[in-house]
Amino acid sequence: MESDSDSSGLSSAPEDEVKKLAPIFLKAKKATKLVAPPPKASPPRPKREPSPPHEEVLADNPDIAFIVMFRSRFNECFPGKCPQFGPQDIERGVVDSIPSPEVQQLLCALLGLVLNRKKPVERTSYGRALEEAVLSHKAQWPYKWAGQNPLHGGKDFNNMNPAERLNLLRTLVIWALGSSELVSGMIRDKYKQQRHHDDENQPLSVQPWGQDGDKRRYFLIQGLDDTGFRVYREGSRHTKNAHWYNQAGTIEEAKALAEKLEKVDGSQAARRLSIRITNAIPMFEATQEKRQRREYRQQRRAAFSRPEPGFGIYEGRTRGKRMRYTYDDNEDGEDSDATSTRRSTRGQSNRSTPFEAGPSFTASGRQIKQPRQGAYGESLLSTNVMTTD
Structure with a gap:
């Protein structure tokens, strides 16, 4: 057993060798762990001024x-x-x-x-x-x-x-x-x-758009089909009755809100929300233009479907009615839409008779044009015209 322990490589070094190496250990520098200086404490966030009294709308x-x-x-x-x-x-x-x-x-x-x-x-x-x-x-x-x-x-x-x-x-x-x-x-x-x-991964959920330095959440509320938008700020969520406050409903108000978050608030969360609002402004402008075009088309369509009192839905040229080029209020009787009592004298003889020429019918009941006749009933066809020598 003793021979086995002597031949083992795990035996301790002799004391003489340790004494020889002692000066080396003394000259060696001690491994000192450098302690990093404590980070500078960030200045406390300035206390936000109390909001002015808000009138509920x-x-x-x-x-x-x-x-x-x-x-x-x-x-x-x-x-x-x-x-x-x-x-x-x-x-x-x-x-x-x-x-x-x-x-x-x-x-x-x-x-x-x-x-x-x-x-x-x-x-x-x-x-x-x-x-x-x-x-x-x-x-x-x-x-x-x-x-x-x-x-x-x-x-x-x-x-x-x-x-x-x-x-x-x-x-x-x-x-x-x-x-x-x-x-x-x-x-x-x-x-x-x-x-x-x-x-956050559910399409039906409504997520906040961001928050400011006071951890007040902001929501973008917008419908589909190029409808209007509005940015709301949520009040304290820990009260019994939660309040929402309208912050921006137009493009100008959205730009002012983004500038306020970036320059007045200045926190990282507020700057991030400001960037989101700024990036969404081109989308707001495009939807506003489409919405204005749609409203213009609806107004034009309503103008034709619901005419003003005194005017008909269709004011174009019709048979028996005079052309109307204006919608003047002071209209004389001759400019009215009523059918004119003046009849055309085309195709009538110069001789005035007390009877109006009515329509002509054949024996079978078919309506035909009345043949052109002279003052005494003679036909005016070129073959029947008599010439006097």
Whole structure:
């Protein structure tokens, strides 16, 4: 056993050899780990000045953004005749004393989804369908209604104020998300793939466009088919009632918002959002131009389909009517559209008779041109003309 341990290469070195190598270890520099200097602390972010008192306007209503994005994301569930909407379209459609025809079409489409109607609800008779939808979802009435039917006492969609109309449309959207077979099938179809954090990979989700240095999120709300846009800033998400604030609804306002985020805020998140807004401005300009062309065509089409009082739909040349080159209000009797009482004297004799020449008929009843005759009934054909020598 001792011979095996002596021959082993793992035995310790003799003390003499260690003493010989000691000066080498003493002269060698000790491996000292250089400690990096601590990073300089970034200056604290300047405290944001309190926002000025904000006056609530209809454009700040979050129901507008909710309705627009539902119409955009679930486009396949809507009938083809239902128009597309931007935030400005919804806002203009509910402020009038009577809702616009486009908003009424949206209401009918939502009623069809909530009630799972195969036949679309007509715009002229949606009252019964609206009552059925409200009564069948009584257990899901929103808290804002305070347990009272919004259609009670002869009230309907036409005599509601703009905020009540928006709330009713939003409520119908929520009911459609839970009751509509088309909407449920579309959600199941789109969510077959694996879900990521915050549904960032889902086409039906609405993701924030970015945030500023105070971690306030911004959303781009825009419909399909070259509709208008609006940039909203979300208030505090931890309050009971979330508030949204309109930040930009035109191209000029979007440019001003991008400049404010870059120069006034200056944080990395704000600069990133500013770049996104700046890159989207050419798209906003292209959609605005297409939208203006479409509105011009609609106005021209409406001018011909709905003429002004006193003018006909067709003012061109017709038989028995005089040509009208102007639409002057002071028209004499001879310039009116009524058929002129003056008859053509072509083909009549110079001799005036008290009887009007009526149409001529053959023995079989066929109407023919009246043969040309002279003053005494003689034919005016060249073969029958008598010459006097």
